[in-house]
Amino acid sequence: MIGALLIALAPTALLIGLGHVLRHRTGLLPAEFWGPAEKLAYFVLLPALIVHGLAMADLSEVAIGGLVFALAGPILVTGAALALLRRPLGIEPRAFTSVFQAGVRFNNYVGVTAALALFGPQAAALSAIAIATIVPTANVLCVLVFARYVPAGTGPEGGTGAGLTHALKALARNPLILACVLGITLHAFHLGLPPGIEGFARALGQAALPLGLLCVGAALDRETLGRAPRLFAIASLAKFAAMPTLTAGACLIAGLDGEVALLAVLFNALPTASSSYVMARQMGGDAPLMASLVATQTVVAALTVPLAMLAAQAIFG
Secondary structure, three states: OHHHHHHHHHHHHHHHHHHHHHHHOOOOOOHHHHHHHHHHHHHHHHHHHHHHHHHOOOOOOOOHHHHHHHHHHHHHHHHHHHHHHHHHHOOOHHHHHHHHHHHHOOOHHHHHHHHHHHHOOOHHHHHHHHHHHHHHHHHHHHHHHHHHHOOEOOOOOOEOOOOHHHHHHHHHOOHHHHHHHHHHHHHHOOOOOOHHHHHHHHHHHHHHHHHHHHHHHHOOOHHHHOOOHHHHHHHHHHHHHHHHHHHHHHHHHHOOOHHHHHHHHHHHOOOOOOHHHHHHHHHOOOHHHHHHHHHHHHHHHHHHHHHHHHHHHHHHO
């Protein structure tokens, strides 16, 4: 199991490293390339991946209710705890948006890859439910946090600001949430995707992982990698300790066991999403800190995720 997880995480770390080399060590791509590339990944490629996964998933034999509870419950509890602890921990508001994202979001690319490597093709349907549960839950919470802690007009897309109106506008145009709604609708009405469109969406989704991670690496520099170790520790305690522990408890409450419980722990133990950096850029958050958290968590996850899975295997078999 440890070997499969390390193999799943290695491409992510290598792609981040390659993005850094391309941006800072070679003249192969101009600096102006990376901004449009970030937008392409966030607004087109990631949504295509989500729509394809949900629309084409076979969920006929999946215990959906218990899995949704085990995945969403820990996100809500961890998010609330982080919000309550922001002032006592002395976290500056814009930096808190990055800490929050690093504490509750997950890398769905690594999750799907690791799930298929560990559990085989039957994990595709469970992974689709995990994406449909975690992406809207985490993104709604993150957008609300941006609305609370980032001044209006800060981001390049108009930003956010405190207040319900700004938050609702940001949620209504969030491409990841819209992709979940579309994918769930297509699946609920048994529409799926037509053959030509299905291949088109699949191809776009396959491009999301490499481009998104290259953009994360491009944003890194030595100063970014060395900054804010205290904030990294706070975010990672939430992500790598609180989230998998709460998920295991939720699985026991929901009566989940076997591969379903192991997959739930896996997804909530993963490092934060590469798209967290893109969201921070688009919504006026602390993007350099977010890039540092994404990269560092990806490296640390090579140790923490296998440990979480070994503990979960001891509990759920």
